[in-house]
Amino acid sequence: MGLDADRYKVSAHIEAKRNVVFADAEDSNFWNSVNLERSKAAVLAMDDLEAKLIASRILRAIGFKVPIVSHALHEEHVGMIQEAGASGTYLTMHKAGRSFAYSAINAARADSKA
Numbered sequence: 001m002g003l004d005a006d007r008y009k010v011s012a013h014i015e016a017k018r019n020v021v022f023a024d025a026e027d028s029n030f031w032n033s034v035n036l037e038r039s040k041a042a043v044l045a046m047d048d049l050e051a052k053l054i055a056s057r058i059l060r061a062i063g064f065k066v067p068i069v070s071h072a073l074h075e076e077h078v079g080m081i082q083e084a085g086a087s088g089t090y091l092t093m094h095k096a097g098r099s100f101a102y103s104a105i106n107a108a109r110a111d112s113k114a
Contacts, residue, residue, distance in 0.1 A: 042059055
């Protein structure tokens with residue numbers, strides 16, 4: 001299940017046959033009202049640091065025991081997110097930059113063989 005606080009994005013996901021609900025990850029009432037017993041993990045993909053911190057804290061406060069994984073835009077956010085309760089973080093821009101560089105190298109190699 002996914003959630004988003006943007007009604008237009010939620011509508012687009014629903015139209016694409018995805019299980020997405022309109023909700024705010026910072027809303028403790030939402031987290032208290034949803035059944036998370038069968039959840040195997042939570043993935044926090046929002047850009048806003050404060051939203052990730054709040055969601056992590058809320059999930060841990062309500063007893064969410066499975067992994068919480070969050071992306072981080074900056075290395076200095078990693079510790080903050082983990083202190084808030086996330087099990088792990090993914091440095092999105094760092095990983096994307098590496099992948100982009102490898103793609104460029106592979107394209108250059110392929111081009112030189114042609």
